[in-house]
Amino acid sequence: MTTNSAVVLADAASYAAAVEEATRAAAAYYATGESTLDDDAYDRLARGIAAYEEEHPQEVLAGSPTGKVAGGTATGDVPHTVPMLSLDNVFSAEQFVTWTASVERRIGRPVTAWSVEPKLDGLAVAVRYHEGRLQQLITRGDGTAGEDVSHAIGTVLGLPERLEDPVTLEVRGEILMTDEQFDAANAARTAHGAAPFANPRNGAAGTLRAKDRPYRVEMTFFAYGALALPGSGGLAETLTGLPHSEILRYVAGLGVHTAADTAVAPRTAATAEEVRAGVEDIAAQRATLPFGIDGIVIKADLAADQRDAGTGTRAPRWAIAYKLPAVEKVTRLLGVEWNVGRTGIIAPRAVLEPVEIDGSTVSYATLHNPADITRRDLRLGDRVMVYKAGDIIPRIEAPVAHLRTGDEKPIEFPESCPRCGSAIDTGEQRWRCTRGRDCRLVASVSYAAGRDQLDIEGLGGTRVVQLVDAGFVTDFADLFTLERDQLLGLERMGETSTDNLLAAIETARTRPLSRVFCALGVRGTGRSMSRRIARHFATMDRIVAADAEALQQVDGIGKEKAAGVVSELAELAPLVAKLVAAGVNMTEPGATPPPEPGAVREEEAEAGEGAAAGGRPEGLPLDGMTVVVTGAMTGALEKLSRNEMNELIERAGGKSSSSVSKRTSLLVAGEKAGSKRTKAEDLGVRIAEPAEFAEMVGSFLG
Numbered sequence: 001m002t003t004n005s006a007v008v009l010a011d012a013a014s015y016a017a018a019v020e021e022a023t024r025a026a027a028a029y030y031a032t033g034e035s036t037l038d039d040d041a042y043d044r045l046a047r048g049i050a051a052y053e054e055e056h057p058q059e060v061l062a063g064s065p066t067g068k069v070a071g072g073t074a075t076g077d078v079p080h081t082v083p084m085l086s087l088d089n090v091f092s093a094e095q096f097v098t099w100t101a102s103v104e105r106r107i108g109r110p111v112t113a114w115s116v117e118p119k120l121d122g123l124a125v126a127v128r129y130h131e132g133r134l135q136q137l138i139t140r141g142d143g144t145a146g147e148d149v150s151h152a153i154g155t156v157l158g159l160p161e162r163l164e165d166p167v168t169l170e171v172r173g174e175i176l177m178t179d180e181q182f183d184a185a186n187a188a189r190t191a192h193g194a195a196p197f198a199n200p201r202n203g204a205a206g207t208l209r210a211k212d213r214p215y216r217v218e219m220t221f222f223a224y225g226a227l228a229l230p231g232s233g234g235l236a237e238t239l240t241g242l243p244h245s246e247i248l249r250y251v252a253g254l255g256v257h258t259a260a261d262t263a264v265a266p267r268t269a270a271t272a273e274e275v276r277a278g279v280e281d282i283a284a285q286r287a288t289l290p291f292g293i294d295g296i297v298i299k300a301d302l303a304a305d306q307r308d309a310g311t312g313t314r315a316p317r318w319a320i321a322y323k324l325p326a327v328e329k330v331t332r333l334l335g336v337e338w339n340v341g342r343t344g345i346i347a348p349r350a351v352l353e354p355v356e357i358d359g360s361t362v363s364y365a366t367l368h369n370p371a372d373i374t375r376r377d378l379r380l381g382d383r384v385m386v387y388k389a390g391d392i393i394p395r396i397e398a399p400v401a402h403l404r405t406g407d408e409k410p411i412e413f414p415e416s417c418p419r420c421g422s423a424i425d426t427g428e429q430r431w432r433c434t435r436g437r438d439c440r441l442v443a444s445v446s447y448a449a450g451r452d453q454l455d456i457e458g459l460g461g462t463r464v465v466q467l468v469d470a471g472f473v474t475d476f477a478d479l480f481t482l483e484r485d486q487l488l489g490l491e492r493m494g495e496t497s498t499d500n501l502l503a504a505i506e507t508a509r510t511r512p513l514s515r516v517f518c519a520l521g522v523r524g525t526g527r528s529m530s531r532r533i534a535r536h537f538a539t540m541d542r543i544v545a546a547d548a549e550a551l552q553q554v555d556g557i558g559k560e561k562a563a564g565v566v567s568e569l570a571e572l573a574p575l576v577a578k579l580v581a582a583g584v585n586m587t588e589p590g591a592t593p594p595p596e597p598g599a600v601r602e603e604e605a606e607a608g609e610g611a612a613a614g615g616r617p618e619g620l621p622l623d624g625m626t627v628v629v630t631g632a633m634t635g636a637l638e639k640l641s642r643n644e645m646n647e648l649i650e651r652a653g654g655k656s657s658s659s660v661s662k663r664t665s666l667l668v669a670g671e672k673a674g675s676k677r678t679k680a681e682d683l684g685v686r687i688a689e690p691a692e693f694a695e696m697v698g699s700f701l702g
């Protein structure tokens with residue numbers, strides 16, 4: 001678990017630097033929530049500091065955060081009647097077992113009952129009620145004295161101004177922002193030109209201290225304790241004697257909010273087994289809770305057990321925080337992709353600098369809709385707080401605005417549908433391609449007709465839109481059964497253009513299998529992969545019949561991709577059948593199919609030892625060669641696109657590649673060849689001019 005690793009400090013200088021950095025971060029964290037470190041980074045630093053101090057006890061600096069509430073950085077001038085402490089941590093079931101054993105050793109008997117409750121991820125506050133009236137709100141501060149933040153009264157849900165009973169007591173608990181309150185807070189802030197909060201905890205920290213803001217931001221209080229104050233009278237004795245669980249019930253009865261009404265309500269457990277079940281249940285709920293938790297707090301429930309366990313300077317000995325792995329990390333927003341869904345919804349997706357969160361690498365995050373980007377004032381290059389828990393889709397909480405450098409760039413929104421090029425309906429929060437469900441159809445037909453696929457001249461984007469809108473085409477196989485009259489009926493389609501288009505479609509019927517296969521648009525099978533597949537299997541029948549294992553015989557297809565291709569092809573079976581029925585070519589010229597498993601094919605038996613492994617006939621001019629093309633082609637090759645050059649190379653038995661390396665056998669270098677030529681020269685790779693190459697592959701050119 002990453003949460004458990006520490007920064008390794010090699011010497012006194014790096015120790016001192018670490019203390020300084022941690023102190024600076026903690027001061028910012030507790031004051032405004034604007035630390036430069038995420039919690040995971042801070043915790044690793046703090047653990048590194050503690051480890052160094054353990055090894056070098058005589059070098060401990062006075063300013064060290066170790067063993068201090070709030071790392072020693074928070075202050076206050078309102079004394080606490082009873083110290084307001086932090087909690088010690090465990091990170092695993094084993095550490096927890098060790099901890100319980102130490103508590104039970106200390107008290108000399110088994111703990112009677114445990115309370116298992118969520119560790120709410122906000123800020124601790126003490127709330128003083130006098131004769132039932134809410135009087136004062138105080139932060140934890142350094143544990144002995146906190147800051148008066150009573151100005152926040154009225155903005156915190158869960159803290160009634162008046163209790164059900166006119167009692168005098170101090171309620172302790174956590175102030176946080178729910179996800180909903182966090183979103184509302186950031187909307188209010190950005191609307192007022194203020195930078196958004198990076199995450200709900202920072203939002204709560206910043207808001208609790210802020211005065212005189214032109215907007216109101218709401219937070220929520222959860223009580224997890226109560227104690228007597230001077231003037232509590234008989235209540236004092238009751239509160240010191242009640243089990244923790246009863247105290248929670250009591251304050252809830254007074255009208256103060258607790259976690260009792262949430263999916264992670266506090267529970268009591270009598271056995272280690274029950275504690276574990278409670279921990280697991282709360283951890284499992286984490287991803288779907290409407291507020292943040294960063295662990296589970298386990299407390300000895302009975303007052304007598306607590307008293308006997310005692311209290312340390314930083315934390316009580318009768319309670320522990322079972323920390324869950326960090327689910328938030330700071331990383332960089334590199335870009336925004338715009339994807340079009342099945343119904344034409346155009347959804348932005350954040351491309352992130354990959355970051356490890358909760359055991360997985362996160363490279364993308366959801367952004368919902370364009371308004372969401374604007375509302376949260378996200379910019380390219382921003383450092384962002386990314387949240388990922390359980391199976392949920394990672395999301396960006398907000399930019400970490402105080403880490404901006406000024407080099408961040410605005411995010412550009414698309415002006416037309418990124419898939420089919422049609423107009424975008426921006427009337428709703430979620431943008432939509434005006435073609436709706438037909439968007440995919442327009443895009444897939446345009447793709448199939450494209451130069452590197454079926455190469456149907458005269459069938460550009462607007463023509464495809466016309467055909468789709470007229471209902472003549474529901475997939476690209478329908479192109480092959482278009483009638484002359486249908487085309488003539490379309491706007492701006494004269495006799496000549498109609499006949500030209502029909503002729504182009506006729507030609508498309510005879511394209512090699514590699515082109516037809518590519519036109520299907522199977523994910524991960526672009527031009528060169530399609531050529532490899534077509535050459536390997538030679539016929540569409542064989543491709544369609546291939547299982548994942550057979551597909552993996554093709555260069556560049558791994559297990560995962562093979563499975564994807566198989567399942568997509570299964571879905572495409574009706575389209576393939578339609579193409580076959582329309583008389584579209586389904587074979588790859590010059591390719592011979594692989595041998596059936598177990599069978600020795602005749603030609604191979606005849607050819608004997610020398611037969612190429614893939615069943616490829618011998619004696620092709622580029623056999624075994626890897627060829628790269630660069631620069632402008634001339635002479636016989638002038639008209640060929642790069643894709644057509646690559647097809648030519650593969651027809652002639654070679655392998656096409658786009659980059660020059662030691663493995664390159666030949667570079668075809670045309671005019672204006674640049675860095676590839678230089679590299680080939682450096683590596684001593686053979687170089688051929690277009691004319692020379694045309695001669696080498698002469699018979700395959702036609």
Ligand SMILES: NC(=O)c1ccc[n+]([C@@H]2O[C@H](COP(=O)([O-])OP(=O)(O)OC[C@H]3O[C@@H](n4cnc5c(N)ncnc54)[C@H](O)[C@@H]3O)[C@@H](O)[C@H]2O)c1
Pocket residue numbers: 025026027029030035036037038039040042043069070071085086087117118119120121122123124125140173174224297321
């Ligand atoms: N990012 C930074 O720069 C930075 C700096 C300093 C501290 N931190 C983070 O703060 C944490 C340490 O801070 P800490 O000492 O304030 O507290 P803590 O979060 O480790 O645990 C103690 C606190 O838990 C809270 N709590 C929540 N639910 C509770 C419950 N049911 N019962 C009792 N207490 C409950 C209380 O506020 C209590 O004070 C670390 O995890 C660290 O990552 C981050």
Ligand SMILES: [Zn+2]
Pocket residue numbers: 340344417418419420421422433434435436439440
């Ligand atoms: Zn579209």
